Amino acid sequence: MVRFNMSRIAVSQFAILSENLPQGEMNMLTEISFQYSSESRQIACEAGFRFTYEDETILVLKVQCEFRIHESDWAGFVRKDGVGIPKSVLEILAVHTIGTSRGVLFCKTEGTAFNSLMIPPLNVARMMEDEAAVVKSK
Secondary structure (H helix, E strand, O other): OOOEEEEEEEEEEEEEOOOOOOOOOOEEEEEEEEEEEOOOOEEEEEEEEEEEEOOEEEEEEEEEEEEEEOHHHHHOOEEOOEEOOOHHHHHHHHHHHHHHHHHHHHHHHOOOHHHHOOOOOOOHHHHOOOHHHHEEEO
16 A cells, blocks of 8 residues: 555536526536656656537636655656556546545535536446556656
């Protein structure tokens, strides 16, 4: 198990793009991306959500959470050819970021009809390829 703490939460994008909440089933598009900094031993996970109805975007949300990794655990990621962060660690950080995004969505839409929008449970393992494909250095 990797030890970490959340060092920062940032809402990089939030917009309600419709006057009214449509009556009908909406689609939700989700993106997850990662960046890391060896210098600060941090991994940033950004989760993006776009709620659509038919061809119209109703709401967009992007939340970035930064996680500081314990020094001795980070040392286990360092390799001769760079940094290798296990997919299992990225999945844990993605789950925390998605959960944080649920809270942000609730707070930003509180008292509006858009508060009924929800981010459902997501299988992050299926969303991610492998560690090399999803992580970029800052």
